[in-house]
Amino acid sequence: MDGWVRPEGDEVLDVAIVGGLVVDGTGATRRRADVGIRSGSIVAIGRLDEAAHRTIDAGDMIVGPGFIDLHTHYDAQALWDPTLGPSPLHGVTTAIAGNCGFSIAPLTDRTASYVPEMLSRVEGMPLASLRAAADWSWRSTADYLERIPPTSIGLGVLVGHSALRGAVMGLDFERAAAPAEIAAMATLLRAGLAAGGLGFSSSWGTSHRDPDGRPAPSRFASHDELVALAAVCGEFAGTSLQFIPPNMNEPFDDEVLEVMTTMSAAARRPINWNVMIPEPSNLDACRHNLRVAAEAGGRGARVVALTAPFPALTRLTFDTGFVLDVLPGWEELFAMARDERCRVLADPQRRGELEQRAREPSPVRRFFDDWGDMHLFDTHTPATRRWAGRSVADVAAATGASAFDALIDVVCADGLLTGFGRLPTRAAETTMRARAEIWADPGTVLGGSDAGAHLDMLDGFALTTRFLQGAVREHGLLSTEAAVHHLTAAPAALYGLHDRGRLVEGARADVVVFDEETVAPRPCEVRTDLPDGSARLFGAAVGISHVLVGGEVVCERGEMTDARPGILLRSGRDTLTPSMAAVREVDG
Ligand SMILES: [Zn+2]
Numbered sequence: 001m002d003g004w005v006r007p008e009g010d011e012v013l014d015v016a017i018v019g020g021l022v023v024d025g026t027g028a029t030r031r032r033a034d035v036g037i038r039s040g041s042i043v044a045i046g047r048l049d050e051a052a053h054r055t056i057d058a059g060d061m062i063v064g065p066g067f068i069d070l071h072t073h074y075d076a077q078a079l080w081d082p083t084l085g086p087s088p089l090h091g092v093t094t095a096i097a098g099n100c101g102f103s104i105a106p107l108t109d110r111t112a113s114y115v116p117e118m119l120s121r122v123e124g125m126p127l128a129s130l131r132a133a134a135d136w137s138w139r140s141t142a143d144y145l146e147r148i149p150p151t152s153i154g155l156g157v158l159v160g161h162s163a164l165r166g167a168v169m170g171l172d173f174e175r176a177a178a179p180a181e182i183a184a185m186a187t188l189l190r191a192g193l194a195a196g197g198l199g200f201s202s203s204w205g206t207s208h209r210d211p212d213g214r215p216a217p218s219r220f221a222s223h224d225e226l227v228a229l230a231a232v233c234g235e236f237a238g239t240s241l242q243f244i245p246p247n248m249n250e251p252f253d254d255e256v257l258e259v260m261t262t263m264s265a266a267a268r269r270p271i272n273w274n275v276m277i278p279e280p281s282n283l284d285a286c287r288h289n290l291r292v293a294a295e296a297g298g299r300g301a302r303v304v305a306l307t308a309p310f311p312a313l314t315r316l317t318f319d320t321g322f323v324l325d326v327l328p329g330w331e332e333l334f335a336m337a338r339d340e341r342c343r344v345l346a347d348p349q350r351r352g353e354l355e356q357r358a359r360e361p362s363p364v365r366r367f368f369d370d371w372g373d374m375h376l377f378d379t380h381t382p383a384t385r386r387w388a389g390r391s392v393a394d395v396a397a398a399t400g401a402s403a404f405d406a407l408i409d410v411v412c413a414d415g416l417l418t419g420f421g422r423l424p425t426r427a428a429e430t431t432m433r434a435r436a437e438i439w440a441d442p443g444t445v446l447g448g449s450d451a452g453a454h455l456d457m458l459d460g461f462a463l464t465t466r467f468l469q470g471a472v473r474e475h476g477l478l479s480t481e482a483a484v485h486h487l488t489a490a491p492a493a494l495y496g497l498h499d500r501g502r503l504v505e506g507a508r509a510d511v512v513v514f515d516e517e518t519v520a521p522r523p524c525e526v527r528t529d530l531p532d533g534s535a536r537l538f539g540a541a542v543g544i545s546h547v548l549v550g551g552e553v554v555c556e557r558g559e560m561t562d563a564r565p566g567i568l569l570r571s572g573r574d575t576l577t578p579s580m581a582a583v584r585e586v587d588g
Pocket of ligand 1: 071072073099100450453
């Protein structure tokens with residue numbers, strides 16, 4: 001290098017993060033080190049003596065790789081809210097969308113109106129917002145990807161099966177596809193992956209229904225159709241598979257296990273399914289599913305469960321009907337127009353029938369075993385105002401009605417808008433130990449936030465900060481080092497995100513600086529900031545000091561900045577083909 005004259009300032013770092021404790025994502029023990037960033041990459045870890053344009057004092061906080069959220073539905077939100085909020089406030093620097101078969105491309109003239117209607121139903125995004133947010137004039141996946149403006153964090157999208165089915169079969173999808181139709185879907189999928197799509201997603205999930213109450217298009221797909229489409233991913237480097245099985249917290253039936261195994265083996269790509277939420281009541285089913293999935297490894301497959309560390313706060317309404325519509329016989333109620341639904345709920349006999357049927361066996365039966373234990377989060381008229389923040393049992397005691405009647409009376413008075421659900425309770429130690437066992441299993445990866453979906457219902461976007469607060473600090477189940485690994489290197493490896501998930505020299509400078517003593521989600525609020533003024537749940541975090549994406553600060557002390565350094569991830573460029581071997585690199 002002698003004789004070279006360096007341009008003035010060449011050695012100056014863009015950013016120096018000094019005085020922190022580096023937790024690098026591999027699970028290795030923390031070490032005190034400064035982190036130097038130049039041109040979007042980490043260029044030095046150690047004691048820095050170079051000057052920097054900007055210095056961030058990490059003051060004994062943890063400096064780790066940015067968190068990776070593999071399961072979001074930010075496809076449409078990216079078009080109107082390029083911050084992809086609130087995820088970055090929780091340390092997320094890379095999000096994957098297009099899950100569950102519900103990408104918003106490809107489209108045809110016919111499905112440009114159907115797809116937003118379906119999304120409004122299955123993923124809880126208000127239809128008027130979806131329509132106000134975009135003109136839905138793109139057709140190919142490439143065309144859609146071009147429409148995404150610069151975002152705060154990295155965003156990758158899968159190509160969804162329901163979108164593909166709609167594009168090829170139109171609204172005549174309640175049947176098996178013919179061979180020529182499967183070939184046409186494969187062609188569209190191929191084009192989507194060539195344009196940078198990160199893989200293929202699909203669903204047989206029983207809660208996935210369209211606005212007319214019909215099962216979502218992908219639920220009619222045969223085994224052969226799923227395998228044929230999955231196999232297309234084998235033609236493209238750096239792709240992945242994602243699937244929603246029916247009844248996911250019960251033991252897999254043979255057909256479901258077989259289809260996931262065959263899809264993975266045909267594509268030579270891992271398939272992840274979600275979401276596993278271990279509870280004492282389903283722990284045996286979780287263990288069973290992990291064992292049979294591990295056996296699939298012998299057949300050239302890798303079947304991975306995304307597991308959510310804590311159930312999200314669930315805010316239910318009779319306006320959207322999510323979750324409620326899984327109760328036996330209740331789906332007809334939510335296929336009705338709102339006025340008719342109000343009339344049915346007001347009718348004592350019909351109401352009694354609904355209460356009766358809610359007691360029948362169903363995947364959500366346990367959630368509704370005590371209506372009195374439900375909490376009213378928000379009410380919407382002067383007459384019901386006094387009940388906001390109270391339990392249904394309180395209302396019942398005050399009004400002399402049964403718990404179910406008390407709830408439905410408030411719901412009817414509120415024109416269906418009442419938000420209610422269970423308050424989070426501190427999980428029992430036995431439950432938490434069971435969950436820790438599941439996290440440590442090499443057949444699982446942490447995830448399943450569903451961020452960007454169920455906007456007025458779930459706070460899954462807080463998965464990362466809740467995990468650090470609950471699993472590490474409150475329950476002491478694992479170290480910060482292991483927890484960070486679960487949020488970074490492990491999901492990065494599953495999707496082949498080769499320069500993310502580890503805080504090492506040469507990696508992208510996606511960095512989160514947080515205080516392990518205080519990191520936690522803040523309480524949610526209902527915000528009416530969707531494109532048409534509809535409401536969503538929004539919650540920030542405490543204890544996240546700085547979030548950097550490609551070396552630029554996107555969050556500072558709990559607030560978003562104006563920086564939009566996030567890139568659109570493209571398969572084969574930002575991903576390598578993920579390994580088919582299941583390995584857990586750290587304990588716990
Ligand atoms: Zn999903």
